[in-house]
Amino acid sequence: MSSTTADRVAIFTESVIREMTRLAALYDGINLAQGYPDFPAPDAIKEAAIQAIRDDHNQYSITWGTKVLRTAVSEKVRSYNRISADPETGVTICCGATEAMIAALLAIINPGDEVIIFEPFYENYGPDSIISGAVRRYITLQEPNWEFDRDELARLFNTKTKAIIINTPNNPTGKVFTREELEFIAGLCQRWDVIAVTDEIYEHILYDGTEHVSIGSLDGMQDRTITISGLSKTFSVTGWRLGYTVACPRLTDALRKAHDFLTVNAPTPLQVAGVAALHLGPDYYARLAADYRARRDYLLDVLSSVGFECFTPRGAYYTMTDISAFGYADDTEFAQYLVKDVGIAAVPGSSFYREAHLGRDRLRFAFCKKQSTLTEAAARLSRLRS
Numbered sequence: 507m508s509s510t511t512a513d514r515v516a517i518f519t520e521s522v523i524r525e526m527t528r529l530a531a532l533y534d535g536i537n538l539a540q541g542y543p544d545f546p547a548p549d550a551i552k553e554a555a556i557q558a559i560r561d562d563h564n565q566y567s568i569t570w571g572t573k574v575l576r577t578a579v580s581e582k583v584r585s586y587n588r589i590s591a592d593p594e595t596g597v598t599i600c601c602g603a604t605e606a607m608i609a610a611l612l613a614i615i616n617p618g619d620e621v622i623i624f625e626p627f628y629e630n631y632g633p634d635s636i637i638s639g640a641v642r643r644y645i646t647l648q649e650p651n652w653e654f655d656r657d658e659l660a661r662l663f664n665t666k667t668k669a670i671i672i673n674t675p676n677n678p679t680g681k682v683f684t685r686e687e688l689e690f691i692a693g694l695c696q697r698w699d700v701i702a703v704t705d706e707i708y709e710h711i712l713y714d715g716t717e718h719v720s721i722g723s724l725d726g727m728q729d730r731t732i733t734i735s736g737l738s739k740t741f742s743v744t745g746w747r748l749g750y751t752v753a754c755p756r757l758t759d760a761l762r763k764a765h766d767f768l769t770v771n772a773p774t775p776l777q778v779a780g781v782a783a784l785h786l787g788p789d790y791y792a793r794l795a796a797d798y799r800a801r802r803d804y805l806l807d808v809l810s811s812v813g814f815e816c817f818t819p820r821g822a823y824y825t826m827t828d829i830s831a832f833g834y835a836d837d838t839e840f841a842q843y844l845v846k847d848v849g850i851a852a853v854p855g856s857s858f859y860r861e862a863h864l865g866r867d868r869l870r871f872a873f874c875k876k877q878s879t880l881t882e883a884a885a886r887l888s889r890l891r892s
């Protein structure tokens with residue numbers, strides 16, 4: 507009997523990250539799993555959103571985004587990312603970086619084209635590649651510093667390679683790709699005529715003086731990079747679904763076609779408010795990074811003191827941990843125990859690897875939470891020791 511649902515989705519499992527959020531709610535656990543803040547978004551941008559609705563910015567916008575927001579994004583990427591993009595032909599507003607990524611892949615991949623992915627990887631890149639028909643090739647980020655073997659990467663590039671997905675600062679590892687690493691990747695992209703699709707959603711969450719470099723700003727990459735970012739993480743508005751892409755006109759044109767038929771447009775009043783967000787200024791970004799640094803240091807101390815080995819992130823708001831000391835069969839069993847008996851939700855490491863066994867000793871914690879949440883998490887985690 508033929509199935510009434512498509513093979514395409516049959517192989518997908520529920521997103522483990524979002525499943526852990528469900529379990530956190532079910533067991534009244536503290537959600538250190540899904541990466542979203544539990545503290546308020548800045549008042550100024552909330553007011554701007556309310557005002558935009560009152561001012562009746564309530565209908566569809568141009569599919570690729572309101573002109574004011576595209577212009578603000580263009581100015582922002584010029585000054586922060588050192589990328590020049592015309593708001594008319596190079597900037598597209600999407601429903602979150604999530605939609606931006608799938609629109610980007612749909613725009614450039616033909617079935618059978620190869621895509622290179624750094625492992626461990628944010629779980630969406632798996633289904634994104636499958637939906638777009640890409641064949642995945644993996645390059646390992648090696649602990650403890652999450653470096654990659656350059657020869658191994660070079661060997662993955664071939665005439666079928668269409669794209670490489672970069673995520674810097676990286677989820678789940680906290681790695682921030684260095685300029686040198688990105689120059690090396692850029693060289694391979696140019697040699698093999700490959701497009702860099704780079705997810706930079708955590709670009710403002712950096713620690714210890716780390717520099718954020720956009721591969722799209724490097725020589726020769728202007729016409730072969732799709733840079734993805736958005737407002738979710740920087741302005742603590744993950745539910746607004748405001749992402750964007752920056753790319754040359756040829757790639758932008760292809761991407762906009764996919765985007766239009768996927769979602770038409772990102773929420774119009776929130777796009778208007780997004781302009782207020784992008785105009786907050788340098789103090790806002792400095793404060794954001796400093797606050798995250800305090801949260802990082804606090805949670806890493808707590809986790810280390812109860813027996814986790816933490817990989818210190820240089821950016822983003824997650825830490826991967828080694829859970830071998832606890833003696834559980836695997837990451838999933840330990841994550842279930844943590845959420846049910848300790849009241850803490852974290853993400854099993856296996857969801858970031860192509861094969862479950864590669865992440866069986868790993869658990870990812872998110873620290874984008876207010877201090878009172880982290881303090882309560884510390885109290886609960888202290889039970890682990892006893």
Ligand code: GLN
Pocket residue numbers: 523524539540541542604628677
């Ligand atoms: N990026 C977030 C995480 O890794 C989740 C994003 C999402 O669930 N859409 O936790």
